[in-house]
Amino acid sequence: MDQPARTPRQIGAALQRRRKLLGVSQEDLGSRVQLRQSTISKLEGGDPGTKLSTLLDTLAGLGLEFVIRERSKDQPDIEDLF
């Protein structure tokens, strides 16, 4: 159930999935971690310019964390292949 995330879009999608699973709105999450709703929206949308701090705060706010591991060759590299 751990998701590899190599692109901003994959990360955004994972965050959104989790948020919805928790049944919380961008607004709620935003006020929880001191970020604007619009910022969360951009992040979930896969904005590559998002600041690391913003991402980490949001992750934490959703009860998630990053793990760094060696790149597994199996997954398609081309990303977002649809």
Place this chain on the structure above:
Amino acid sequence: MDQPARTPRQIGAALQRRRKLLGVSQEDLGSRVQLRQSTISKLEGGDPGTKLSTLLDTLAGLGLEFVIRERSKDQPDIEDLF
């Protein structure tokens, strides 16, 4: 061997460890992924303002990837506890 990374500093440290393990300089890595040596330096130093794209490019350049998982309670949250 997979490292949880909850803060910019932890991430920077992990990247640096990996880079040294590969025996490559910041300069080499930088030209490899189209980033300046100074940028890599800041990233490894734990700059929270680093752009997501910069981080992901660097990770890829080092043959690493992120995995998103549920926050494990065991690790100390206070971070960088030394």
Place this chain on the structure above:
DNA sequence: CGTCAATATACGCTAAAGCGTATAATGTTG
């Protein structure tokens, strides 16, 4: 369909990333 919640966008403003280019501060080795 109407209504209210939720999300995507917009605009002016401030702060700062990363660039290009250099140089200081450290490391590393012979």
Place this chain on the structure above:
DNA sequence: CAACATTATACGCTTTAGCGTATATTGACG
């Protein structure tokens, strides 16, 4: 210690994130 490599900083410049505030879109539901 000398000489070279590596890494940390610096400065001006351009671009953009996120803020604050607001609104346009879209979604869910009675």
